[in-house]
Amino acid sequence: MDLLYSEQHKAFRQEIREFIAGNLPDDMRQRLRAGGFASKADTELWQRRLNARGWGAPAWPKAFGGAGWDAAEQQIFADECACAPAPPPHIFNITMLGPVLIHFGSDAQREYFLPKLRNADIQVCQGFSEPGSGSDLASLKTRAERTADGYLVNGQKIWTSQAHYSDWIFCLVRTDPGATKPQSGISFILIDLKSPGITVRPIISIDGRHSLNEVFFDNVLVPAENLVGEENKGWDYAKFLLGHERAYIAGIGRSKERVAYAKDLLARLQAEGRPADMLAPWRGRIAMIEADLHALEVTQFRMHGGHADMKLSPMLKARGSEIFQAITDVICRMSGTDALRADTGTLTKSFLYSRAVSIFGGSTEVQKNILSATVLDLR
């Protein structure tokens, strides 16, 4: 029994580290490290550099221009990007939509979209949640009606990250309102955000920043060939898509980067002469968050190696969120009043934004419902 990396994986990690060190612009790194978001231009630049190296799509098969890496290599890559910190490969383009098109898309869709997704020539966003359908996603109401000219889409999506600068949106829409189960009347469709009848409105979040949007569809005509796979099978594709977040669900690298930041901050405060008694509790707190994170990484290895139940996967999401929030909180508090300034206080803003990670992508409560039903068999 061991937790040793193979020589091959060590060399792989080194290769990725060197690439990131040589290619990630320092200003982007500093911005991310200070708690800022990657901008559209940041994402485009980084995605293109990765793509030029052949790493634009870690999980895609080589035949579609992917890196063809196995799960362990994908995990190492994801963690190294997060630790840098560098943006991950475009989450909606690469991690979500790409695999769906590869498995269920038409030849024409694959041919048109995959190269553009890989090179960030188009950026897509995800249209799943609706005002009345958050955790209960299957109750979604946005309607796509089949007409002679294509699908006529009416309704509203919400919490749509990056919609304000994206080119396309992939949506779950209701194509069969009469289906016996709500899940079975849903389709997966691609919509050009420049289509007439679409309005994107910003939602400013509690951090005062703009990353979220509402997207309104008012008689938007979508060509029938933009349907992905079969009509009314969209729920299956969405479930498939969410399964591809495996390397990111626990956010190990993301939290490791924050732990390293917190330790640097502690060292800086010490060098500035803060009393040892004041710093001791922070040192202990950081160490315990790090232990929690270390445990989660080992839990992830146990699961992926087949030595713990894969049904524990919602636990990776729930605990990963809590750990990220805890370390973000510590950093914000340690920074004191400096972080409170509305103009330069990005660490407080990133703390406020961290409150979202236990809500999006299936809230902690939903994760616990799933664990309770699948692992504990409580109903």
Place this chain on the structure above:
Amino acid sequence: MNLQLNDVQQQLLDSLTRLLGREYSFEKRQQYVTDDNGHSAETWRTLAELGVLGAAIPEAFGGFGGDAVDEMLVSQALGRCLSLEPYHGTAVMAAAALGAAGSEQQKAKLLPRIAQGDVSVAWAHGEAVPGGVSVQAAAGVEGWCVFGSKPCVIHGAGSDYLVVSAQVPDSGVRLFLVNGHSVGVQRDSYRLIDGTPAADVRFDGAQAELLDGDAGSAVIERVLALGISAACAEMVGAMQGAYALTVDYLKTRKQFGRLIGANQALQHRAVDMLAALEQSRSLSLSLALALAGRNDLATGPEQVHAAKVYIGQTARQVTQEAIQMHGGIGMTEEYAVGHYLRRVLVLDQLHGDTRYHLGCLEGRPRH
């Protein structure tokens, strides 16, 4: 990354699980508590026969050449059934102390007997101030003698030998082997809250044999690290036991006309117990692998303190929640679930409590 048990470990675990399933039901365990020596002599013999006691002892000394990982597996299984056997002091601590500080001759004298279950040894190190040692050793005409007291030595009353830490003039703290029956050893025995036999041991010039192998200054740290790893694994086993009882109870107990496990409030708390258990299991595994020298994720000396604090806290959380979710029955002596909390209280204090190890992580001065 390979988390597969090897054939020897799998076999060890299978036979141990069968033995404990047969001989260590909660009812039988409660009978052993009332025995004079406070454990099951028969189980102890079988543990030796199965190779459990010698699992981590080098083959050259009659063991199976395993390491901290084998001790983790065994300790977890023993924790789950609330074992009263003197495994920790004898097979973990004494074997580790001899391995780290004993001469070849001292190892040859005791390790094979430990593996065979012929001898029990207690670990007499901790004192009132965690990390502090006040017992003194003095060199006399006939060798070393020790003076002073060690409180709460687990299985200290019936043990054949004690491994005692003592201050040696100009040489710091060293480890000694003391025969439990020799003149100058006074043992005041009692039971701990979980039924474990223990004793306050007073040394009044008792003869002591210095463990005089190649003993570097970090010997005690190393021995304690192995002890903490095993104690953490035992707490994981106790958490597992309390968790399993609780999930079963949620599926059988009815109130207001339905199973209490149908309530989301209880479901989510049971899931929190599961997460705490799995995280603790991972941390315990990582520590054992780090001590065995097979862990690229190892985080250095702090890992030992962090594991003790983390698992100490989660073990409390899980066993207390287990009682709460059982309601009244959880408060009774005759039902097993409360005994897991009692066991955890003892294991939390073993080798330095949560507060002490948190202080180490915080970088506060140690005593």
